Amino acid sequence: MTNAAPEPITGGQAVVRSLIANGVKTLFALPGVQNDWLFNALYDYRDAVNVIHTRHEQGAAYMALGAALATGELAACSVVPGPGVLNAAAALATAYALNAKLLFLTGQIPLPLIGRGTGALHEISDQLGILRGLTKFALRIEHPSEIPAGLNAAIHAIQSGRPRPAAVEIPMDVLAQRARVPDAECAARPSTAPLVDIEQLTAISDALMSAEAPMIFVGSGALGVAPQVRALARRLGAPVVAYRTGRGIMDSRDPQSFVLPAARSLWPRCDLALSLGSNLRLPLQNWEAKASRQILRIDIDPSSHSLLRKPAIGLTARLEDALPLLLEALNSGPNSSQWKPSDLLSAQEAWTDRVSVLQPQIPYLAAIRAAMGEHGVFVDELTQVGFASRLVLPVYHPRTFISTGYMGTLGWGFPTALGAKAARPDVPVVSVTGDGGFMFAVAELATAVQHRIPLAIVLFNNGQYGNVQQMQRDQYGGRIIATNLVNPDFVALAASFGARGRRATDPSQLRAELEQAFSGSGPTLIEVPVGDMPSVDQFR
Numbered sequence: 173m174t175n176a177a178p179e180p181i182t183g184g185q186a187v188v189r190s191l192i193a194n195g196v197k198t199l200f201a202l203p204g205v206q207n208d209w210l211f212n213a214l215y216d217y218r219d220a221v222n223v224i225h226t227r228h229e230q231g232a233a234y235m236a237l238g239a240a241l242a243t244g245e246l247a248a249c250s251v252v253p254g255p256g257v258l259n260a261a262a263a264l265a266t267a268y269a270l271n272a273k274l275l276f277l278t279g280q281i282p283l284p285l286i287g288r289g290t291g292a293l294h295e296i297s298d299q300l301g302i303l304r305g306l307t308k309f310a311l312r313i314e315h316p317s318e319i320p321a322g323l324n325a326a327i328h329a330i331q332s333g334r335p336r337p338a339a340v341e342i343p344m345d346v347l348a349q350r351a352r353v354p355d356a357e358c359a360a361r362p363s364t365a366p367l368v369d370i371e372q373l374t375a376i377s378d379a380l381m382s383a384e385a386p387m388i389f390v391g392s393g394a395l396g397v398a399p400q401v402r403a404l405a406r407r408l409g410a411p412v413v414a415y416r417t418g419r420g421i422m423d424s425r426d427p428q429s430f431v432l433p434a435a436r437s438l439w440p441r442c443d444l445a446l447s448l449g450s451n452l453r454l455p456l457q458n459w460e461a462k463a464s465r466q467i468l469r470i471d472i473d474p475s476s477h478s479l480l481r482k483p484a485i486g487l488t489a490r491l492e493d494a495l496p497l498l499l500e501a502l503n504s505g506p507n508s509s510q511w512k513p514s515d516l517l518s519a520q521e522a523w524t525d526r527v528s529v530l531q532p533q534i535p536y537l538a539a540i541r542a543a544m545g546e547h548g549v550f551v552d553e554l555t556q557v558g559f560a561s562r563l564v565l566p567v568y569h570p571r572t573f574i575s576t577g578y579m580g581t582l583g584w585g586f587p588t589a590l591g592a593k594a595a596r597p598d599v600p601v602v603s604v605t606g607d608g609g610f611m612f613a614v615a616e617l618a619t620a621v622q623h624r625i626p627l628a629i630v631l632f633n634n635g636q637y638g639n640v641q642q643m644q645r646d647q648y649g650g651r652i653i654a655t656n657l658v659n660p661d662f663v664a665l666a667a668s669f670g671a672r673g674r675r676a677t678d679p680s681q682l683r684a685e686l687e688q689a690f691s692g693s694g695p696t697l698i699e700v701p702v703g704d705m706p707s708v709d710q711f712r
Contacts, residue, residue, distance in 0.1 A: 184209035184210040197220070204294075205344070208344070210342075233249050235594065236263075241588070243596065247275070252279050262584070271334060308329055310340070315351065324360035367489075374501060376487060386445075387410055387445050414429075420568065420570045434523035471489075529710075537557065540565075543687050551585050556606075562575065584609075605630070606632050614665070628686055629698065637654075665697075672689065
């Protein structure tokens with residue numbers, strides 16, 4: 173006796189079933205007419221998928237980005253086509269830059285009208301082409317029966333190789349259409365990874381054992397192998413260098429842990445640089461070049477190996493697969509590293525002295541660190557305290573320092589931190605922002621209140637786009653234009669949304685307010701009035 177054919181379901185139901193099968197339990201989204209049949213299906217599965225609806229499409233995409241960065245797992249968002257996609261595009265570009273596992277779902281105008289220019293609601297020219305430029309994989313699905321395979325292909329692309337976002341657009345008539353959908357609950361196949369080339373790995377091991385002054389550089393690709401990186405550092409006695417996306421791989425309390433500018437004084441001595449999941453961009457572009465210095469790379473993305481300079485060895489592999497084998501090979505004999513603890517300690521002390529000019533950023537960041545505790549998650553923003561955090565904030569664990577990276581997306585921090593907190597309700601999460609960047613997504617205070625997301629927002633208010641105005645003063649003869657801001661009363665604004673609003677005027681008050689915020693059940697905004705601060709641009 174054969175099984176009966178499955179009952180016809182809508183395209184929207186096929187989407188939701190596929191999301192559930194792939195472990196998606198939260199969808200950050202805005203409804204709209206092109207997605208009505210998706211939300212109709214979400215209603216039926218509301219016990220399995222929690223919909224956090226935002227007030228702007230950028231908020232939905234940034235929140236999904238925050239969830240992905242804080243956990244290292246797949247996160248998903250959904251927006252309407254056309255204006256919705258364009259509103260979310262900055263977040264999608266940032267997700268691409270940060271190697272985030274983000275599934276971006278969008279509706280589309282009716283299938284027969286695509287590309288005809290008839291002026292259908294939310295029609296834009298070549299939406300799929302726009303999405304292809306912002307993701308590693310983009311697909312249009314044209315029949316409900318194709319939905320499971322299409323979503324699974326997108327998720328497989330996200331999870332395989334270098335993680336980056338993928339986008340799927342589904343026309344509104346396809347979401348409404350009913351069909352017998354095969355394998356509607358089938359999850360994506362497991363991610364694939366290349367086998368480790370043992371010959372290349374042995375060559376890397378030999379080079380490391382022969383190096384007199386090796387340095388290790390880590391980026392976001394090494395976030396999943398922190399214990400192995402720390403063991404490698406101990407084996408070689410070498411400094412480990414991180415900036416922005418690699419912070420927390422090494423515990424900041426470890427004397428072998430360096431932020432990028434602090435390690436520059438060690439670079440002239442370095443005879444071998446091992447890059448793990450990092451482009452090694454700033455050292456290769458901005459620091460002194462030495463032809464005899466070997467560059468070795470281990471990265472899942474083969475295109476990254478020769479991006480700035482061809483390495484002596486470029487091993488394409490998952491670090492999770494390669495580093496245990498490398499450690500095993502290194503344990504077979506002595507190494508030639510001549511780094512002494514005193515060398516690294518002297519460099520750390522010199523850096524601490526240099527960077528001490530960052531006042532008042534350092535005391536405020538110390539207060540935030542103390543209030544958050546060891547496992548708290550810090551989300552930066554393009555503001556002077558955010559810039560300083562990349563250099564002086566102690567970070568102890570991977571995925572507890574979340575930065576915009578090279579994309580430098582002003583206004584990203586607050587909504588991204590909301591997503592991080594939604595995904596990590598077990599730990600304190602702090603969004604550090606400025607008055608300029610915060611106003612980009614201020615409407616998401618309503619989202620935080622409605623969904624009871626207890627995020628702590630520390631808003632440093634100087635009434636300016638401060639970084640730009642500082643450049644106008646210092647580099648362009650004081651020709652100040654378009655950088656002074658008129659702001660609301662932020663404490664009253666928070667209260668008007670139903671959030672907790674507070675003001676702190678010094679680091680001790682900020683710490684006390686944060687400790688109260690972490691015990692609350694909803695969002696807290698803490699305004700910190702400040703003046704001009706020293707720029708971090710002096711540290712390269």
